[in-house]
Amino acid sequence: MTTGDERFTEDSRGMREDRPLGIRNEIVTGPVGDWAADFSHLEPEWAADPYPIQDDLRRRCPIARTERFGGGWLPTRYEDVAAIAHDTDRFSSRSIVMSNFRPPRETAPVGGVPPISSDPPFHRDARRLLLPAFTRTAIGRLEPATRAFCHALIDGFEGRDVVDAAHEYAQHIPMRVIADMLGFPPEDGPRFREFVENTLEGVNLPPDERLARMDALFDYLLAQIRDHVENPREDLTTYLIEAELYGGKLAPSHVAGTMALLLIAGVDTTWSAIGASLWHLARTPADRERLVAEPALLPTAMEEFLRAFAPVTMARLVKEDMRWNGADMKADDWILLSFPAANRDPAQFDRADEVVIDREVNRHAAFGLGVHRCVGSHLARMELRVALEVWLERVPAFSLEDPAAVTWSAGQVRGPRRLPVRIG
Known part of the structure; x- marks a missing residue:
């Protein structure tokens, strides 16, 4: 079968060039006795409240160590996180999800999900391809439809006293926006959630099961690509199919990998940020009431929510054996870049452990640091x-129905997964 573009035949092996090799069936979860010597970001206590753990590590062991995942490090000071994020000579981005396997070094500089998995100099050119779709002007055109969709979601709450602000509101907004940008069927939203959970929360699954789940994601993407080849339209998928780099069309693995990145990262990060902000407002009446009374303060408050509840942690891989800031790092050791920990470093932020919704100086790292700073930051801020805005306009009074019923995702993107709130 052909589609008019031989790159994307049904048997397109190149779509899976990022398939992980050398995986080991290591168990990486389990009780932690000493977070400085055996950290694990997959544990329930980390998911529920990582900040006291990070504060303790920052005081007594700023760069924690673990033998899980085949060995890794966790810096907790802003200056260390920033230094590693900017140092592309000694740290590779060829895998950004810390798990029980490492992609072979030959996958650099492209990586499986460019440009976030790409190292310089390829990274710069792969990133530049995406910039036109994520300018303020381009994102501004998406705002009316996003606002209308938010209103439609809240219309669905009519007659109810208790709703799940994460499951019934926050998660659906980025799903719809990303589906529209990529030209995917909006009714596929539940599948997007499944892909997110498989990729970011399934790192301890048996290798065969993890591979099967990743294959399901790329099978879906290949079906969408073939449909776009046969029926081109004005969206980001068609743009990627037709884009050129170094005088030729993008490789199938590049197209599919970038689509996977936009789908996974574009959904989970914003879903988590919206949910965490609503969680704070539900449990902090003074801040909620002030924002209802002073809506002009929301952009400033929003940056503070991003700082205090930064959802994203990224991984790097050490390129060669070295001693770095007192840590004896080995080639292919993981580095877990905790932007949430950096954002709560008291050496960088006054009252770092407090949520100050009128904080004037707020150079947070929620969107990352260095060359890999999030290309979709304008999109995330808009959403x-x-x-x-829509929630506070339509639901000005709300509170946590049961604080104990709130659950948070484990892994490298943290946000509420269940958030029952009482309206009124």
């Missing part, structure tokens, strides 16, 4: 702002 977060509109989601909060």
